[in-house]
């Protein structure tokens with residue numbers, strides 16, 4: 001019991017790493033995020049991360065933002081609002097960036113779930129920060145929920161959950177019960193799993209995805225999208241070193257076992273009956289899926305001469321996105337366009353290879 005509690009607290013500490021990495025990328029000018037500071041305690045004392053980590057954070061954040069904004073835009077194009085559920089959300093600031101951005105009206109609900117220790121801490125940081133709490137709306141409509149471990153507001157919901165437990169208990173009871181559930185089964189809904197499923201067994205993460213898939217079918221008409229970002233290819237020599245390093249910090253990565261290569265990643269969705277799925281490594285994304293102007297801009301920020309090392313690291317992280325369109329969905333076909341698109345002219349890509 002003691003050691004599994006220790007292992008869980010080591011997993012929770014990965015949120016501090018993620019927040020510090022984002023904070024560093026913002027400080028160095030790679031990303032813009034006015035909302036990260038309240039989530040980084042003693043931010044003025046935090047040393048920046050090395051350029052290689054900042055570039056990785058930039059590539060990951062830019063690609064996921066691209067997919068999320070396409071989701072919001074496609075919903076708007078169809079005259080519907082959408083829902084976003086971020087699982088293992090940690091200190092992520094995406095809700096605030098969307099709710100104050102160009103697509104704010106596209107959002108019907110934004111749900112964040114994480115261990116109660118993390119959601120309690122996040123709820124306190126939100127209530128303490130004027131900038132963060134102002135975005136939630138009229139204070140009269142914002143309530144502390146779940147015995148202090150959650151927050152509820154008209155759009156934003158912060159909910160405690162251990163995602164390894166049976167989804168009927170963790171997801172069904174809080175998201176889908178009652179006469180007006182937090183999550184509507186008829187609105188386009190995007191799931192975000194940014195570096196979280198890798199800490200769970202493959203069976204536990206499949207159960208989470210399956211629960212959502214079932215909620216949107218067979219009689220629901222909402223389209224379901226999902227984005228997973230995490231490490232993979234851990235069986236090679238670089239991967240084995242990464243596993244050993246994390247083991248020394250009591251963190252294990254059972255979720256990476258079924259994914260020895262990029263071709264195996266879409267199976268995460270296709271095996272559960274999703275309509276389509278794609279995966280790209282961060283190395284591929286940096287090379288061809290980020291706009292050349294942005295790459296040029298970030299190349300000026302810091303000296304980075306370890307390109308081979310950068311490629312090796314980025315080759316062990318991937319973004320995998322999947323789409324499920326129930327047959328009853330009236331506007332399913334248009335969602336087929338959703339995905340990362342090459343942003344470098346084909347000739348330039350070929351000549352680099």
Ligand SMILES: C[S@@+](CC[C@H](N)C(=O)[O-])C[C@H]1O[C@@H](n2cnc3c(N)ncnc32)[C@H](O)[C@@H]1O
Nearest residue numbers: 012014015018088089090114115162163194196
């Ligand atoms: C590496 S952090 C990523 C945080 C955030 N998604 C981001 O990208 O900035 C992983 C997060 O997943 C959460 N997590 C891991 N396993 C979980 C589980 N079984 N149930 C709920 N949350 C979990 C951790 O507490 C942590 O906040």
